[in-house]
Amino acid sequence: MLSVRDLGVAFGAVQPLSGVSFAVGKGETLGIVGESGSGKSLTAMSVMGLLPLSGGRITGGKVEFDGQDLTKLSERAYRKLRGGRIGLITQNPMTSLDPLKKIGPQVDDVAKLHMGLSEQAARARTEEILGTLRIPEPALICERYPHQMSGGMKQRIVIAMALAADPDVLIADEPTTALDVTVQAQIIRLLDDLVKERDLALVLITHDMSVVAQTCDKVVVMYAGRAVEHGPVETIFDRPRHPYTQALIACIPRGLDEATRLTGIEGTVPTVVNYPSGCPFHPRCPRAEAICATDPPGFSVEGDSAAACHFAEVADAQPA
Amino acid sequence: MNVSQMAIRSLDAFARMSIGRAFASGVGMVAGGFLILLVLVAIFAPWIAPFDYAAQNLMNANAAPGWPHLLGTDEFGRDVLSRVIHGARTSLSVSATAIAISMAAGMTLGAAAGYFGGFFERAVMTVVDLTWSFPDILIALIFVAIIGPGLTSTTFAIAIAYLAQFTRLTRAQIVRLKRETFIEATINLGAKPSHILLKHLMPNAIAPVIVVGMLAIGDGIVLEATLGFFGLGAQPPTPSWGAMMSSGTAQLFLSPWVIIFPGVAVAVTVIAVNLFGDELIRALDIRDRLRGA
Numbered sequence: 226m227l228s229v230r231d232l233g234v235a236f237g238a239v240q241p242l243s244g245v246s247f248a249v250g251k252g253e254t255l256g257i258v259g260e261s262g263s264g265k266s267l268t269a270m271s272v273m274g275l276l277p278l279s280g281g282r283i284t285g286g287k288v289e290f291d292g293q294d295l296t297k298l299s300e301r302a303y304r305k306l307r308g309g310r311i312g313l314i315t316q317n318p319m320t321s322l323d324p325l326k327k328i329g330p331q332v333d334d335v336a337k338l339h340m341g342l343s344e345q346a347a348r349a350r351t352e353e354i355l356g357t358l359r360i361p362e363p364a365l366i367c368e369r370y371p372h373q374m375s376g377g378m379k380q381r382i383v384i385a386m387a388l389a390a391d392p393d394v395l396i397a398d399e400p401t402t403a404l405d406v407t408v409q410a411q412i413i414r415l416l417d418d419l420v421k422e423r424d425l426a427l428v429l430i431t432h433d434m435s436v437v438a439q440t441c442d443k444v445v446v447m448y449a450g451r452a453v454e455h456g457p458v459e460t461i462f463d464r465p466r467h468p469y470t471q472a473l474i475a476c477i478p479r480g481l482d483e484a485t486r487l488t489g490i491e492g493t494v495p496t497v498v499n500y501p502s503g504c505p506f507h508p509r510c511p512r513a514e515a516i517c518a519t520d521p522p523g524f525s526v527e528g529d530s531a532a533a534c535h536f537a538e539v540a541d542a543q544p545a
Numbered sequence: 546m547n548v549s550q551m552a553i554r555s556l557d558a559f560a561r562m563s564i565g566r567a568f569a570s571g572v573g574m575v576a577g578g579f580l581i582l583l584v585l586v587a588i589f590a591p592w593i594a595p596f597d598y599a600a601q602n603l604m605n606a607n608a609a610p611g612w613p614h615l616l617g618t619d620e621f622g623r624d625v626l627s628r629v630i631h632g633a634r635t636s637l638s639v640s641a642t643a644i645a646i647s648m649a650a651g652m653t654l655g656a657a658a659g660y661f662g663g664f665f666e667r668a669v670m671t672v673v674d675l676t677w678s679f680p681d682i683l684i685a686l687i688f689v690a691i692i693g694p695g696l697t698s699t700t701f702a703i704a705i706a707y708l709a710q711f712t713r714l715t716r717a718q719i720v721r722l723k724r725e726t727f728i729e730a731t732i733n734l735g736a737k738p739s740h741i742l743l744k745h746l747m748p749n750a751i752a753p754v755i756v757v758g759m760l761a762i763g764d765g766i767v768l769e770a771t772l773g774f775f776g777l778g779a780q781p782p783t784p785s786w787g788a789m790m791s792s793g794t795a796q797l798f799l800s801p802w803v804i805i806f807p808g809v810a811v812a813v814t815v816i817a818v819n820l821f822g823d824e825l826i827r828a829l830d831i832r833d834r835l836r837g838a
Binding site for chain 1: 725726727729730731732733734735736737740744745748749
């Protein structure tokens with residue numbers, strides 16, 4: 226349904242994103258994971274054609290949706306796709322709704338705009354969608370203002386707006402970051418159900434490996450604006466081949482044993498202006514050797530999965 | 546929904562939200578009550594005024610306050626009270642019309658500049674800032690020179706004098722709101738620029754602009770009186786507070802009531818407008834949004 230090939234993005238002379246590829250089909254969930262600043266959200270923005278608004282541009286690669294190359298689309302044509310065929314759920318539901326408008330009209334607007342529905346038909350559709358998102362008493366909620374609702378509820382409304390025009394692809398950019406842990410699980414489960422019920426293609430952007438393990442079919446691991454490993458979720462979790470993926474998986478908290486300390490990855494994510502030469506992960510990599518600082522690694526493919534590491538085979542033999 | 550309907554709806558929501566709360570305090574109630582009374586007096590001036598404001602009676606010129614002329618008479622024997630009452634009409638209508646024109650133009654320019662940015666923004670803001678660098682009186686003089694003295698010149702002069710304020714304030718609001726997440730979210734849903742600007746940005750930007758408009762009406766009254774005082778505004782026999790004070794200066798010691806009462810009317814009105822404006826700012830909780838514009 227949606228495929229991205231070798232995507233590169235630049236802001237002026239700075240190149241924060243390069244060589245990102247993935248594909249999602251209907252009824253499939255793709256996870257994009259990585260630390261803050263690894264280019265996950267930027268990837269989402271590129272797919273939605275939002276880069277020109279913030280001064281960025283696509284320097285290479287293709288974004289294909291339903292057979293057409295989106296990188297060549299005009300702004301006017303893009304507007305029809307946004308919200309119409311590709312829905313985007315952003316990080317912060319608390320501020321994603323217009324504070325002066327009631328919930329009902331805000332959700333109605335989407336169906337009115339993309340499906341040309343009348344006032345009444347749009348409202349009927351809104352109430353129906355709110356119902357499927359397990360929001361009690363949709364008619365009542367439509368008359369509320371955003372400030373009268375909880376964070377979890379607002380996120381459901383935001384999801385409802387993204388779904389209002391019945392899109393084929395849904396991109397959820399850290400949809401649960403701003404929510405309570407209990408609500409997080411509900412929202413993730415809700416998204417998971419939506420994929421099955423509506424045959425959606427879901428791109429789930431997150432930094433939470435455990436969420437990926439629970440919901441995704443495929444994973445792309447990103448680091449410093451590059452995809453470093455991708456493949457089916459089982460393969461990636463069973464036999465991670467990139468040291469960064471291994472480190473991420475090692476960071477998932479397990480059990481309640483007091484003796485076990487929480488693990489982290491030493492160092493910090495490099496900023497866009499000082500991406501390391503060679504393999505971007507080498508300054509933090511436990512396995513790095515001389516070659517890593519000079520030569521960018523290519524993908525070492527094995528079955529459905531691939532890892533960009535000089536020592537992918539070696540890593541494979543000694544899982545961290 | 547067209548723009549005027551939208552404006553009415555925003556105003557309606559605004560009124561329900563906050564005007565009530567502005568009246569809640571003691572100061573707000575007194576100031577607001579006075580202003581409502583003043584507007585009613587202005588509207589019903591012909592029925593309230595005890596005499597014809599233009600009727601001269603030279604036999605009874607410069608009569609001291611008493612009966613039947615409660616506030617005395619001027620040098621032509623005209624009733625000062627009637628003229629002050631009719632003067633309210635002139636002052637309020639000229640100031641309110643001017644500010645309405647100024648607000649409409651300023652909001653349109655400011656919103657477009659803030660939303661579209663770039664060269665257009667710089668061009669608009671440069672021109673608008675330029676109007677701000679001229680003293681109000683000078684702008685008025687330019688209009689008087691072009692279309693002659695009178696209320697039309699006064700109205701345009703006041704409108705131009707406050708244009709920069711509304712443009713800058715609206716632009717500042719739009720620039721700030723444009724970066725809000727809910728606007729990004731609306732873009733993500735495929736909304737057109739016109740929809741974003743008219744249905745999301747403007748309603749969220751309008752409250753501080755209305756309050757500044759309210760306060761500007763007070764300043765507009767002072768400016769109208771100033772121009773009237775210099776003979777650039779209302780022409781005789783149209784009663785205007787400023788023009789009345791001007792004619793009163795000649796017999797300041799002989800019949801001080803001619804200058805005192807219109808002066809008191811200007812002062813009390815402007816104080817009431819400002820006090821009520823402050824209460825509105827408090828009720829709307831927008832003090833921080835008025836800064837820097």
